Amino acid sequence: MLETDVSPTNINPTIYLKDYQKPEFLIPEVMLDFALNQASTLVVATMQVKRSSGSGTPLVLHGEKMQLVSLAINGKTLSDAEYQIDAESLTILNVPDAFELEVQTELLPHLNTELSGLYQSSGNFCTQCEAEGFRRITYFLDRPDVLSVYRVRLTADVVDCPVLLSNGNPVASGRNDDNTHWAEWFDPHPKPSYLFALVAGNLEHVTDHFTTASGNKVELNIYAQQHNIEKCDHAMASLKKSMRWDEDVYGREYDLDIYNIVAVDDFNMGAMENKGLNVFNSKYVLANQDTATDLDYEGIESVIAHEYFHNWSGNRVTCRDWFQLSLKEGFTVFRDQEFSADMGSRAVKRIRDVQSLRAFQFKEDAGPMAHPVRPDSYQEINNFYTSTIYQKGAEVIRMMRELVGVEGFRRGTDLYFDRFDGQAVTTEDFVTSIEQANDIDLAQFRLWYTQSGTPSIRVQQSYTDQTLTLTIQQSCPATPGQDRKRPFQMPLCIALLLPSGEKVLQQTLVLTEDEQSFEFSGLPEQPVVSMLRGFSAPVKLEYNQSDDELLTLVSFDDDGFVRWEAMQRLCLKLLLPAVENGSINEAAYSRVRDAFLKLLTEPCHDKAMLAEMLSLPTASYLAELSEAIEPRQISLIRQQCVQRLAKDLESPFHTVYAQQGQNTDFSLDAESMASRSLKNRTLMYLVATGQPAYYALASHQYHAANTMTDRLSAFTALVHSSYPDRQALIDHFYQQWKDDPLVMDKWFAMQAIAPRDNLLPDIEQLMSNPTFSINNPNKVRSLIGAFTSNLLAFHQQDGAGYKFLVDCVIQLNTINPQVAARLISTINNWRRYAQPYQSLMCTQLERLANENGLASDVTEIVSKALK
Numbered sequence: 053m054l055e056t057d058v059s060p061t062n063i064n065p066t067i068y069l070k071d072y073q074k075p076e077f078l079i080p081e082v083m084l085d086f087a088l089n090q091a092s093t094l095v096v097a098t099m100q101v102k103r104s105s106g107s108g109t110p111l112v113l114h115g116e117k118m119q120l121v122s123l124a125i126n127g128k129t130l131s132d133a134e135y136q137i138d139a140e141s142l143t144i145l146n147v148p149d150a151f152e153l154e155v156q157t158e159l160l161p162h163l164n165t166e167l168s169g170l171y172q173s174s175g176n177f178c179t180q181c182e183a184e185g186f187r188r189i190t191y192f193l194d195r196p197d198v199l200s201v202y203r204v205r206l207t208a209d210v211v212d213c214p215v216l217l218s219n220g221n222p223v224a225s226g227r228n229d230d231n232t233h234w235a236e237w238f239d240p241h242p243k244p245s246y247l248f249a250l251v252a253g254n255l256e257h258v259t260d261h262f263t264t265a266s267g268n269k270v271e272l273n274i275y276a277q278q279h280n281i282e283k284c285d286h287a288m289a290s291l292k293k294s295m296r297w298d299e300d301v302y303g304r305e306y307d308l309d310i311y312n313i314v315a316v317d318d319f320n321m322g323a324m325e326n327k328g329l330n331v332f333n334s335k336y337v338l339a340n341q342d343t344a345t346d347l348d349y350e351g352i353e354s355v356i357a358h359e360y361f362h363n364w365s366g367n368r369v370t371c372r373d374w375f376q377l378s379l380k381e382g383f384t385v386f387r388d389q390e391f392s393a394d395m396g397s398r399a400v401k402r403i404r405d406v407q408s409l410r411a412f413q414f415k416e417d418a419g420p421m422a423h424p425v426r427p428d429s430y431q432e433i434n435n436f437y438t439s440t441i442y443q444k445g446a447e448v449i450r451m452m453r454e455l456v457g458v459e460g461f462r463r464g465t466d467l468y469f470d471r472f473d474g475q476a477v478t479t480e481d482f483v484t485s486i487e488q489a490n491d492i493d494l495a496q497f498r499l500w501y502t503q504s505g506t507p508s509i510r511v512q513q514s515y516t517d518q519t520l521t522l523t524i525q526q527s528c529p530a531t532p533g534q535d536r537k538r539p540f541q542m543p544l545c546i547a548l549l550l551p552s553g554e555k556v557l558q559q560t561l562v563l564t565e566d567e568q569s570f571e572f573s574g575l576p577e578q579p580v581v582s583m584l585r586g587f588s589a590p591v592k593l594e595y596n597q598s599d600d601e602l603l604t605l606v607s608f609d610d611d612g613f614v615r616w617e618a619m620q621r622l623c624l625k626l627l628l629p630a631v632e633n634g635s636i637n638e639a640a641y642s643r644v645r646d647a648f649l650k651l652l653t654e655p656c657h658d659k660a661m662l663a664e665m666l667s668l669p670t671a672s673y674l675a676e677l678s679e680a681i682e683p684r685q686i687s688l689i690r691q692q693c694v695q696r697l698a699k700d701l702e703s704p705f706h707t708v709y710a711q712q713g714q715n716t717d718f719s720l721d722a723e724s725m726a727s728r729s730l731k732n733r734t735l736m737y738l739v740a741t742g743q744p745a746y747y748a749l750a751s752h753q754y755h756a757a758n759t760m761t762d763r764l765s766a767f768t769a770l771v772h773s774s775y776p777d778r779q780a781l782i783d784h785f786y787q788q789w790k791d792d793p794l795v796m797d798k799w800f801a802m803q804a805i806a807p808r809d810n811l812l813p814d815i816e817q818l819m820s821n822p823t824f825s826i827n828n829p830n831k832v833r834s835l836i837g838a839f840t841s842n843l844l845a846f847h848q849q850d851g852a853g854y855k856f857l858v859d860c861v862i863q864l865n866t867i868n869p870q871v872a873a874r875l876i877s878t879i880n881n882w883r884r885y886a887q888p889y890q891s892l893m894c895t896q897l898e899r900l901a902n903e904n905g906l907a908s909d910v911t912e913i914v915s916k917a918l919k
């Protein structure tokens with residue numbers, strides 16, 4: 053039975069970092085025995101328990117949403133009087149200081165729609181334990197500072213579940229007399245319960261191997277459903293690259309005989325780094341040229357790398373408590389970002405990462421859920437897998453590397469891994485390692501871990517007597533619970549360019565004060581400042597550079613990020629006032645148009661960069677930069693600018709499009725991907741002209757395409773335009789791909805973000821499409837989630853979009869609270885919107901808040917939003 057009726061209100065108490073206490077008991081060893089059956093799975097957990105502090109206190113284990121069958125200490129079954137049980141825990145009153153505890157529990161995996169604990173996906177069993185899912189499998193000390201050695205035995209039907217996997221190395225297997233078989237796995241590395249996993253089902257696999265630097269041969273397997281097995285090769289290649297890279301760059305080798313990856317269709321997040329048995333959202337494994345875009349291929353490579361890198365940053369060295377989550381996530385994101393930069397275009401990777409930081413993390417930092425990289429309290433840990441923990445956490449690591457240099461940083465990480473191998477530690481331990489390996493003081497730098505909010509940097513420049521003076525002020529707005537901020541220490545990478553483009557100086561300034569001045573003398577000409585190179589700190593930059601200065605940077609800067617950013621800033625000078633005034637300033641428009649023209653007609657050395665340079669700032673970034681967000685206005689003005697640029701530059705866009713060629717051989721090399729990216733960027737503009745000839749061009753590309761990149765780009769351009777045959781095209785795509793869930797995700801998403809009014813009825817209709825399922829997180833994200841990012845259609849002026857969202861969230865609240873909470877977070881920054889949007893969102897949030905039976909995940913988000 054599931055205990056669903058126990059707690060009257062689901063408001064979690066707030067948990068504080070300051071209350072952290074070491075565990076009173078440890079569980080050095082555990083043996084888990086699973087009798088897998090979808091309707092009722094029996095788990096026998098045998099643990100060696102040892103008291104580590106205190107005396108005479110009871111043993112309190114975590115546990116929820118399962119049925120206790122029996123309990124025994126040292127072989128003796130406990131009577132009802134000897135323990136207490138409630139919705140979240142099991143207390144055994146009198147326990148010896150060292151003993152064997154046997155817990156038997158019963159689970160109902162087929163009813164588990166939350167996808168936490170043991171559940172089923174496409175009929176196969178799998179688990180998700182991070183952060184607190186293990187307590188849905190057995191009663192345990194489900195906290196990351198309790199590390200155990202696991203032995204796991206799985207028994208299941210031989211026909212339904214030919215494959216039986218768990219962590220570590222396989223040790224034995226066999227057949228039983230009934231129609232079942234069994235397998236035993238042993239993981240020698242002590243690990244916290246959140247890294248436990250099992251998978252059992254009818255799966256195929258591809259196999260390969262990797263020989264580590266010390267000569268160990270590791271078997272690599274990727275498991276998927278049979279019909280997807282042809283799509284695992286890119287993931288396998290990515291895994292091997294990741295293993296090599298971590299040896300080369302961090303000196304880290306793999307440490308088991310076998311590395312297994314399993315792709316499942318139902319998964320709350322991207323993927324999970326369970327020791328030796330990663331479980332992946334199939335979106336980040338499966339690809340072939342017909343179904344996956346170049347972006348998908350890049351996403352797979354980076355998530356495979358991310359999970360692999362966790363083997364050291366997360367598994368060998370893990371987190372003491374969940375306040376330290378960024379210790380593993382920020383560091384691992386930084387590692388995967390650098391890996392991707394090394395595999396492809398470093399500049400484009402940096403640009404995309406900054407775009408994503410601005411779209412999600414800056415938004416979070418400016419809203420009611422703003423929290424430091426190391427939070428000091430939370431209600432529901434699942435709500436803290438945030439962009440701040442992941443992406444800002446990665447920026448903080450990046451700044452430390454900038455401060456100590458690449459070699460110093462490696463000394464620091466070597467020290468960290470050596471010193472803390474096998475332990476559960478804190479972000480403080482990481483910073484101390486960097487400090488001690490470099491003999492520097494990072495006291496002030498630590499504020500990045502404790503202060504929330506996005507700092508602003510204000511730059512003023514003056515030039516006299518051959519001397520350039522930069523006056524730099526920093527400030528950080530108030531965030532919940534933090535009214536006043538102290539100045540951060542941060543690296544500001546700069547360069548000085550002569551108007552001719554020649555670089556005369558490059559340097560990293562280190563800011564530590566509210567205001568500082570820096571002088572550069574001996575400059576016969578006034579230089580142009582290349583500021584915040586590589587986006588060296590996660591800040592907002594206020595710096596009024598003239599159009600000419602920006603254009604110099606666009607033409608000559610050797611820092612790809614700054615070149616792109618200069619172009620973005622030029623566009624912002626057009627877009628932001630236009631959004632505010634409702635009309636386009638002609639002079640500002642001409643400068644952007646001329647800059648586009650120059651980019652399109654000059655010889656091009658880097659097509660991937662050119663494609664990035666030819667994109668206007670995203671709608672979400674324009675929203676982020678607005679005082680009071682006018683969502684519809686932002687969408688309309690941005691579209692208007694796209695259309696004008698398209699009309700005015702039709703011919704150069706077409707020339708560049710034609711130069712890329714239609715049917716080049718499919719290849720994933722950088723050159724081919726760059727060419728596709730540029731081709732499809734120009735196609736988008738051509739279609740935006742509204743001319744039938746370009747509709748025909750796009751339609752031809754759609755039908756003739758030999759990659760999903762080209763097909764989806766043409767499809768999207770047409771679906772987002774006034775193309776008269778839109779619906780027929782949508783139907784065609786559907787007929788072609790309705791059996792491929794990952795391609796259907798794209799089909800849903802591209803319709804959901806179409807910049808048009810009155811889209812809501814379409815969205816509602818798509819929800820009853822047979823390929824849609826509200827139980828599948830990928831579908832929810834690609835249809836409902838994508839729709840919430842549609843600045844025009846979601847923000848209807850009668851509030852119907854918001855009402856729809858809350859209706860969905862209410863439904864999801866019982867199906868999958870984690871997904872529900874993420875979805876409602878999209879409007880928790882409602883105070884930042886102009887009227888009437890603000891009040892309409894508030895009304896809907898209040899309606900949700902008054903709903904009975906809200907899960908704690910949702911309650912935390914909504915109550916903080918309305919506070």
Ligand code: PHE
Pocket residue numbers: 180182183320321322323324325358359381437
């Ligand atoms: N730890 C996973 C990662 O970052 C993310 C995750 C968190 C997955 C919680 C599932 C549940 O790679």
Ligand code: ZN
Pocket residue numbers: 358362380381384
């Ligand atoms: Zn991670």
